[in-house]
Each structure stands twice: as C-alpha cells, then as structure tokens.
C-alpha cells in the first residue's frame with residue numbers, strides 16, 4: 117500500500133500532487149500570523165509617528181495597552197490577534213451547533229487558545245446527547261468533568277476524551293470502560309463522585325442538545341461578544357469617562373489619556389532615561405517637575421486654575437496646596453457638580469490641562485517666560501461657554 121503522505125507530494129517528487137490540508141493549514145496560519153505582525157507594526161507606526169517606520173522610543177504606551185477598549189485604558193483600537201481568534205471561533209461554534217454542515221468533518225487549524233476560550237464560553241443542555249462531548253463539554257450543571265473530576269479525567273485516553281459523546285458514554289454506562297489509567301485513590305474518589313452525579317441522568321432521544329453562548333444575552337455566538345470576552349475580568353480604567361466624554365477636541369483628550377498613564381515627557385521621566393531635562397519646573401522654578409506638579413500642585417498652575425474657574429463661578433473647586441494628584445483633584449472637582457455643568461466643567465479641565473502643557477512646552481523649547489497673560493485666550497473664551 118502507498119502511504120497517503122506520498123500521494124500528497126508534488127508530482128516532481130513522485131507524488132500525485134494532492135493538496136496536503138495540514139501543510140496548507142500550517143502555511144495559512146503562518147501567513148495569518150505574519151499579516152497580524154506586519155499590520156500591527158504599520159498601525160503602531162501610524163499612531164505614534166504618522167509614518168511607517170516608528171521605533172520603540174517613539175511609542176509612549178505599549179501596544180498591548182493601546183489596543184484595549186476605552187473603558188479598560190486603551191484607545192479602543194482592535195487587537196488583531198484577539199479579533200482573529202474571535203472570528204475563527206465562529207467555525208468551532210458552527211461545528212458544535214450545526215454539525216450537519218458538509219465541511220464539519222474537515223480538520224480546521226484553530227489555535228489552542230481559541231479552543232480553551234470556547235470551552236469556557238459554551239454551556240450545553242443535554243437532551244439526546246448526540247452533539248455534546250462527555251469528557252470536555254460543560255454539560256453537568258454548567259460544569260465540565262475537568263472541574264468536577266480532574267483526577268479521573270487524567271486516566272482517560274486523549275482520543276476518547278476528544279470523541280466520546282454523552283449519548284455513547286451513558287448508553288450502558290460505557291464511560292466506565294473509558295478509564296484506562298492507574299486506579300489511584302484520587303481517581304476512585306472522583307469516579308464515585310461522578311457516578312453519583314450521573315446516577316439518575318436520563319437522555320431524551322427525540323430532543324436535540326442546546327448549546328448556549330455565555331457572553332451574549334441571546335445565547336448565540338457573535339464575533340463582538342467573543343472579542344469582548346477576551347477582556348473579561350480586566351481592571352477598569354478609572355478616568356475613562358472623564359477623558360473621553362467631554363466636548364474637548366480629540367487631541368486634548370489624547371493628551372489626558374497620556375497623563376493618566378504618566379507617559380508625558382516631564383523632567384522626572386526624562387531624568388530616569390538619562391535624557392536632557394529641565395532642572396526645575398519651567399513654570400515656577402521652585403520644585404522638581406512631574407506631571408502632577410505641573411498640572412495641579414505648581415503655584416503657577418494653581419493660579420491658572422483659580423482664574424479659569426472663577427470665570428464660571430466655580431473657583432471654590434480650584435486646587436488647594438494640599439492637592440498633589442491631578443487625577444484625584446479632577447475627580448473631586450467633577451463629583452461636586454452634576455448634569456450639563458459637570459460635562460462643561462470636565463471639558464474645561466481637559467482644555468485647561470492641555471493649555472498648561474502647551475505653555476510649559478513653549479517655555480522649555482522656545483525659552484519664553486511663564487506668563488498667565490499668554491493663557492488669556494482660554495481664560496477669556498471660558499467666560500462665554502455657559503458653564
């Protein structure tokens with residue numbers, strides 16, 4: 117007999133030139149990974165430099181953080197790797213819920229992470245048990261056997277684990293015959309536990325199994341819910357609403373996003389990297405420059421905020437000498453107001469912070485003297501904004 121691998125070879129290598137689906141899948145996977153990496157490099161370069169050749173030093177925030185949703189501290193740019201995983205999960209979902217499709221039996225190259233996510237995302241309600249896997253699916257009160265009897269699962273051959281349906285396993289309790297490994301005390305304890313759970317379980321031969329997608333209200337798979345599912349359990353980004361729900365222009369919001377991540381090139385960060393930096397704060401020339409000092413605890417900044425907020429009658433909210441964190445002062449000021457006034461004040465603070473930063477840059481790079489008169493355009497405009 118001729119081996120199948122020999123037939124897969126090209127004709128010039130004495131094969132029949134059949135398509136080797138595994139090799140093709142691997143080639144497609146390599147191309148996919150390469151496309152993601154090169155696509156990410158281009159997007160990263162465009163974001164930080166507006167060109168295609170940005171280097172590590174140009175990128176102020178790690179790309180993994182940039183591609184998180186807004187409420188998790190990113191810019192809401194899609195993470196291509198997770199997006200591709202979410203899309204590829206559709207094949208696994210269709211294989212499970214529509215097993216009669218003609219391609220369902222073909223091997224599909226899916227990363228292990230997709231299967232791992234799928235296994236926690238789907239709960240099966242067993243009726244006839246034909247399309248639910250006994251050893252791997254979550255079908256016993258929303259749990260799988262890996263959760264309920266992990267030591268017993270280790271005693272089952274891998275091939276059986278992947279193929280045994282609930283219907284096959286429960287007919288004549290043939291799942292007991294699948295146990296091939298050593299009967300240790302742990303295996304026996306898990307076996308008895310599983311036996312007890314399944315003792316009164318009965319199949320309904322005329323009713324199909326139902327598979328429920330946990331990450332959407334409808335119980336059906338969607339690429340959006342799968343993509344969002346990859347961020348489940350992530351820590352929420354505190355200043356998210358204050359930064360992005362304002363009337364301030366996008367460039368100001370982007371600056372505040374950098375402030376929240378402490379990624380502005382103030383003297384403390386420049387000094388850490390051994391780069392030239394101002395010895396003292398360029399605005400007050402009294403203290404070391406940090407982003408918190410520059411925006412809230414600097415004498416110049418406090419005076420600026422007082423004058424700015426006085427024009428809208430909110431000078432009582434201006435920072436006090438005890439305020440040392442811009443983020444904490446910002447939240448405190450916002451909480452003191454509500455409704456439209458809150459949104460107006462928030463926008464004013466975003467604009468004010470951006471103006472202070474620009475003024476600081478003019479002092480550093482053009483050598484001008486700090487002067488509140490230079491900031492008068494904003495001080496005058498805010499009087500008419502109706503806050």
Ligand SMILES: [Zn+2]
Pocket residue numbers: 397398399400401402403409410413414415416
């Ligand atoms: Zn200062």
